[in-house]
Amino acid sequence: MDPVSPSPLVAQVAERVRGRISSGEWGVGTKLPGEHTLAPLLGVSRPTLREAMRILAGAGLVESRQGAGVFVVATEPRVNWSVQLRRAALTDVYEVRVALEVEAARLAAARRTDGDMTAITAAMDRRVAAAGENDAAFVDADIALHAAIVAAAHNPILANLFTEFLPALRAGLINLVELLDLRAKLPNPGQDTHAALVAAVAAQDPEAAERTLRQELRNTLALLRRD
Incomplete structure (x- = not known):
């Protein structure tokens, strides 16, 4: 996985992870790699990754389960994805x-x-x-x-x-x-x-x-x- 370039970083991280979900690489029910693994793969900090995951959760793509990790719950966002990314960039x-x-x-x-x-x-x-x-x-x-x-x-x-x-x-x-x-x-x-x-x-x-x-x-x- 190539490192993500900056600006806006959070939006790019969210889009990169969403792409892997939409492609089927990480299907529904898949547990995503933990922060310690995924953040270095993307070349970003753990806080940046968490913010990206928040966007993905808001779009209905992933769900955080306490004590278990983050799981894919849908392959397509339930909200307008371009709006989600614009919000991330503005944030x-x-x-x-x-x-x-x-x-x-x-x-x-x-x-x-x-x-x-x-x-x-x-x-x-x-x-x-x-x-x-x-x-x-x-x-x-x-x-x-x-x-x-x-x-x-x-x-x-x-x-x-x-x-x-x-x-x-x-x-x-x-x-x-x-x-x-x-x-x-x-x-x-x-x-x-x-x-x-x-x-x-x-x-x-x-x-x-x-x-x-x-x-x-x-x-x-x-x-x-x-x-």
Whole structure:
């Protein structure tokens, strides 16, 4: 079995295992290899494998039996498989967002200057105005606001990491808006949370900034992880 290449790793692992199930190699009733065996074969960590198994279980393909292991219970998913994989890919993106942006928000609240607040406020106004535009334009405005907050952290390494992450973030956010139909009823989703985040940075309250953004991202992760 060839190692799985990264990005999005969990989705690729899930697809690789599903392929072996669909092909009949691992038929219904088969006990899958344990984590210690399967994770090295796929070239991934055990936590990544567990997340992939969670996706497969949510699709009705495998079942974990306490004390016995993981068994194949169906050869075809009971849910839309492409949607499952899109959710997995978006989960990867949001986990990286938490790692990067929550700390950036904390630092921004502690370090922001008046010039930073001018840029952040302008970006917030642009996000509000973009509510009447298409999804891509709204996502771009949303990213610009988050980029302004990252810049206010005044950490060049963090800023560079965020810049490298931007293409994946933009694609993921556009996919998210479409997948969860976020703007169907509310053209400016997350307005209250983003306003609270900007207010926390303006008030130089690192704890509030961190708490607000972390909760926002965790709420989205919960939506993505629902079966």
